[in-house]
Amino acid sequence: MLRTLTWFVVQRVLWSCATLWLVFTATFFLMRLVPGGPFQLDRNVSPEIRRNLIARFRMDLPLPQQYWEHLFRTARGDLGPSFTIADYSVNEILGQGFVVSSALGVFALLGALGLGVPAGVLSAAYRGRSVDRWVMLLATLGIAVPNFVLASLCILVFVFVVPVFPAGGWGTWRQLVLPSACLAAPFAAYIARLTRTGMLEVLGQDYIRLARAKGLRSSAILVRHALRGAMLPVVSYLGPTTAGILTGSLVLEKVFALPGMGSHFVDAALQRDFTLAMGAVLVYTLLLSVMMLIVDISYVLLDPRVKIGE
Amino acid sequence: MWELPRIDETKSYGHMLAEARAMRGTSLSRDAWTRLRRNRAAWISAMFLLCLSVLAVLTPLLPLDSPQRQYLGSGAANRQLLPPSWKGGRIEIDGPGGTIPLSVALRRYDELLRHSTVGAKVEVMHPFLRLWHDLRPVDYVLVRCRLRCFGDWCLPSWCGTDQLGRDVLSRLLWGTRVSLSVGAIAGCVSLVIGVFYGAIAGYFGGFVDAMMMRFVDVLSSIPFIFVVIFAITVLGKEEIRAELQRHGIERIAIFYLLIGAIYWLTMARVVRGQVISLRNEPFVEAARVLGAGHVRIILFHLLPNLISIVIVYLTLMIPSIILFEAFLSFLGLGVEPPNVSWGILANDGIQAITPLRSYWWLVFFPGLTLSMTLLALNFLGDGLRDALDPRLRQH
Numbered sequence: 001m002l003r004t005l006t007w008f009v010v011q012r013v014l015w016s017c018a019t020l021w022l023v024f025t026a027t028f029f030l031m032r033l034v035p036g037g038p039f040q041l042d043r044n045v046s047p048e049i050r051r052n053l054i055a056r057f058r059m060d061l062p063l064p065q066q067y068w069e070h071l072f073r074t075a076r077g078d079l080g081p082s083f084t085i086a087d088y089s090v091n092e093i094l095g096q097g098f099v100v101s102s103a104l105g106v107f108a109l110l111g112a113l114g115l116g117v118p119a120g121v122l123s124a125a126y127r128g129r130s131v132d133r134w135v136m137l138l139a140t141l142g143i144a145v146p147n148f149v150l151a152s153l154c155i156l157v158f159v160f161v162v163p164v165f166p167a168g169g170w171g172t173w174r175q176l177v178l179p180s181a182c183l184a185a186p187f188a189a190y191i192a193r194l195t196r197t198g199m200l201e202v203l204g205q206d207y208i209r210l211a212r213a214k215g216l217r218s219s220a221i222l223v224r225h226a227l228r229g230a231m232l233p234v235v236s237y238l239g240p241t242t243a244g245i246l247t248g249s250l251v252l253e254k255v256f257a258l259p260g261m262g263s264h265f266v267d268a269a270l271q272r273d274f275t276l277a278m279g280a281v282l283v284y285t286l287l288l289s290v291m292m293l294i295v296d297i298s299y300v301l302l303d304p305r306v307k308i309g310e
Numbered sequence: 311m312w313e314l315p316r317i318d319e320t321k322s323y324g325h326m327l328a329e330a331r332a333m334r335g336t337s338l339s340r341d342a343w344t345r346l347r348r349n350r351a352a353w354i355s356a357m358f359l360l361c362l363s364v365l366a367v368l369t370p371l372l373p374l375d376s377p378q379r380q381y382l383g384s385g386a387a388n389r390q391l392l393p394p395s396w397k398g399g400r401i402e403i404d405g406p407g408g409t410i411p412l413s414v415a416l417r418r419y420d421e422l423l424r425h426s427t428v429g430a431k432v433e434v435m436h437p438f439l440r441l442w443h444d445l446r447p448v449d450y451v452l453v454r455c456r457l458r459c460f461g462d463w464c465l466p467s468w469c470g471t472d473q474l475g476r477d478v479l480s481r482l483l484w485g486t487r488v489s490l491s492v493g494a495i496a497g498c499v500s501l502v503i504g505v506f507y508g509a510i511a512g513y514f515g516g517f518v519d520a521m522m523m524r525f526v527d528v529l530s531s532i533p534f535i536f537v538v539i540f541a542i543t544v545l546g547k548e549e550i551r552a553e554l555q556r557h558g559i560e561r562i563a564i565f566y567l568l569i570g571a572i573y574w575l576t577m578a579r580v581v582r583g584q585v586i587s588l589r590n591e592p593f594v595e596a597a598r599v600l601g602a603g604h605v606r607i608i609l610f611h612l613l614p615n616l617i618s619i620v621i622v623y624l625t626l627m628i629p630s631i632i633l634f635e636a637f638l639s640f641l642g643l644g645v646e647p648p649n650v651s652w653g654i655l656a657n658d659g660i661q662a663i664t665p666l667r668s669y670w671w672l673v674f675f676p677g678l679t680l681s682m683t684l685l686a687l688n689f690l691g692d693g694l695r696d697a698l699d700p701r702l703r704q705h
Binding site: 027031151152167266277292 | 535537542550656659668685
């Protein structure tokens with residue numbers, strides 16, 4: 001078991017490396033699409049930055065050699081200097097943003113699970129009743145309403161009509177509530193639907209009937225017996241959820257003025273800061289691969305029947 | 311005694327055949343159609359989407375204010391951030407001495423053209439081009455029709471006006487055109503790529519299939535949104551844009567292609583699975599025995615059998631494409647002003663929120679339209695899935 005698990009992890013890490021390399025290559029050559037290379041920038045680049053960049057990237061070398069050097073440098077974890085923010089390296093900028101983004105992401109993930117799973121259980125327990133119908137209606141709405149629309153409505157309501165939360169910024173926990181709630185909402189809705197479907201499937205099985213015949217309270221049956229089996233589809237959905245949360249944080253960091261990695265990335269894209277944008281793309285790819293790996297491993301651990309590598 | 315059922319001689323076989331012919335069985339597609347009709351949510355959604363599309367196509371015909379004319383003057387000429395109202399207006403254009411109605415401006419322009427000598431360059435811009443960016447020939451005719459029908463009268467700004475005094479209702483409808491066409495075009499692009507890729511992989515199987523699907527696996531672990539944003543960053547540089555424009559490629563076309571090119575992965579997987587299950591069916595064997603080539607089998611024998619599943623996945627893919635466009639435009643990376651799309655409108659709404667006052671109509675109406683469209687597409691997709699393939703129905 002342990003050996004196969006290790007082999008599985010090694011295999012997956014190799015695939016992630018291949019993915020990262022693919023992304024790196026694509027972004028590298030896209031960057032070279034700009035006539036004269038990435039350093040033929042707008043006029044406002046100071047000569048120091050330009051000199052630094054040329055020295056750093058060895059622009060005078062032939063293209064294959066540039067590519068290899070750049071690849072090895074990136075592989076060592078050095079993403080190079082920023083184009084637009086003088087004196088800062090991409091590593092420093094992304095490092096600062098990462099703290100904010102990860103706080104947001106973790107809260108959103110916890111919120112999505114903490115809201116979605118109980119809602120799904122409730123809905124399955126009261127199948128066909130009005131509670132079920134309301135929860136499912138809310139879930140459908142949650143899936144359809146985009147997070148930035150939800151965010152703007154939340155700002156209108158919770159900042160202006162009932163002033164409970166601040167409209168944005170970073171520093172206190174109160175400032176994280178609205179963004180993480182908006183980020184979590186669509187995923188909570190999806191998880192609620194998945195939990196409900198899983199629960200309904202499990203609740204029809206014999207061991208549940210046995211537990212009921214034993215005289216267990218229905219709440220105990222729901223939580224201790226049924227939920228475990230119903231969680232599998234939810235766990236396998238966590239991979240796409242992570243991807244979605246990474247994407248969603250791009251928008252919500254913008255809306256709520258959070259200084260996270262996403263807003264740096266968008267600014268970099270708008271100001272054509274190629275190194276910063278490329279660094280962010282690579283970091284996002286890495287994050288996604290790591291999360292997918294964790295999800296897959298936990299899936300195996302949760303259900304012994306799942307064979308590794310299938 | 312047991313008796314033979316008496317056959318009425320007057321009721322000949324011909325008659326009975328006619329009777330049998332009248333008792334037609336329902337075809338599968340007709341059956342699916344009935345099931346769809348019976349699903350109320352899906353049917354209402356379909357009607358809503360149909361209405362929205364018709365409105366989007368006929369937007370130039372509707373008596374709306376210009377989506378890009380700004381009202382920044384003083385007094386009554388200033389229409390910045392007006393709440394929704396019921397007072398109808400008049401479509402006007404800035405003339406040499408104050409504003410003039412559009413019909414007058416148009417008449418003057420036509421006269422100018424008539425009196426100018428042949429070959430002389432007319433320096434004055436067509437009044438339509440000052441009020442509407444990027445009018446296609448058909449739209450031009452529609453605007454002319456609108457002027458015939460409604461004159462200069464235009465609908466009240468039911469959705470209020472924005473920071474620059476532009477009419478939100480008009481912007482919303484013109485934005486609907488852009489957003490829906492992005493969904494349709496990018497959807498078609500990924501439909502074509504996905505169906506052919508999946509069909510080829512599934513049909514040939516073996517090594518080809520393994521390699522093609524491995525490639526799809528690698529691609530699907532790339533967070534494409536970020537790569538696309540990076541690509542847009544590069545393509546947005548002035549030099550590249552000028553270069554592309556020289557080849558007659560517009561930025562928005564690239565935008566459509568880029569979006570379309572990333573959403574085909576699921577479609578390819580689904581189509582491949584379906585093709586694998588169909589590949590060994592007798593009808594494919596029969597076609598092969600009759601001497602049909604691979605291309606013919608894929609195009610005329612396999613693809614028609616994929617239609618229902620492809621339709622279902624297309625309806626579920628289009629909302630995510632529309633959302634993706636809105637999301638990029640919201641960040642300022644998608645459709646560029648003076649074009650409008652729902653994402654741009656939503657962003658305008660957020661920008662207008664100040665600590666002093668909230669302009670709810672700027673947030674509410676674009677958000678409502680976008681959410682309702684996505685909701686309707688989701689309902690329709692679910693309904694189509696239930697109707698076309700009842701086995702897939704969930705609890």
